[in-house]
Amino acid sequence: DIVMTQSPLSLPVTPGEPASISCRSSQSLLHTNGHNYLDWYVQRPGQSPQLLIYLGSNRASGVPDKFSGSGSGTDFTLKISRVEAEDVGVYYCIQAVQTPFTFGPGTKVDIK
């Protein structure tokens, strides 16, 4: 099974400042179709997870452009250009290139 790691696991951020989360996989997530099967989800306090980024860099519908995803192969990054209070939550990456799909351990983002 593919193992996913994230860093940092905890990320206190000053409002208005950027934030960056790293996600790494034990195997390449590059599909034969040329796309990286790496998605990002956020779980805000008390809520179900919701899709932020799919296929490495595509924002889901309704996701503001302050969120961006990048990377390829085994190394990916989620960036928030300017963190706001509403961005508090746990951010998860997941590999979906092969079953069983596997999540990273999550990165908890909170406000300093």
Add this chain to the structure above:
Amino acid sequence: QVTLRESGPALVKPTQTLTLTCAFSGFSLNTSGVCVNWIRQPPGKALEWLGRIDWDGDTYYKTSLKTRLTISKDTSKNQVVLTMTNMDPVDTATYYCARTTGVAVAGHWGNWLDPWGQGALVTVSS
């Protein structure tokens, strides 16, 4: 509008079998590329993908749980059922179902999960 809702017992005893239902609306599990996944989250811990059932009936499971899990579908009722045998206190978690949207990407299906249900908390205790 696409919605999913999990339902089932809030409390099960150790060694019992858990049966959870995911009732969905706004899409058809007969549509090529559409799947329903199960994910769980122990209290205060990370998400864990459990398995999924595809539009064509194929199923896939988490390696360490595949002997205990069964996912089935009733397309006429718009329901997917998760069965987990031999429940243990470590299986205490919120269980979510989520749709794979069935979008084709360069000739292959995308696998992202959207949307998710609200979750159902299952406690395993005697």
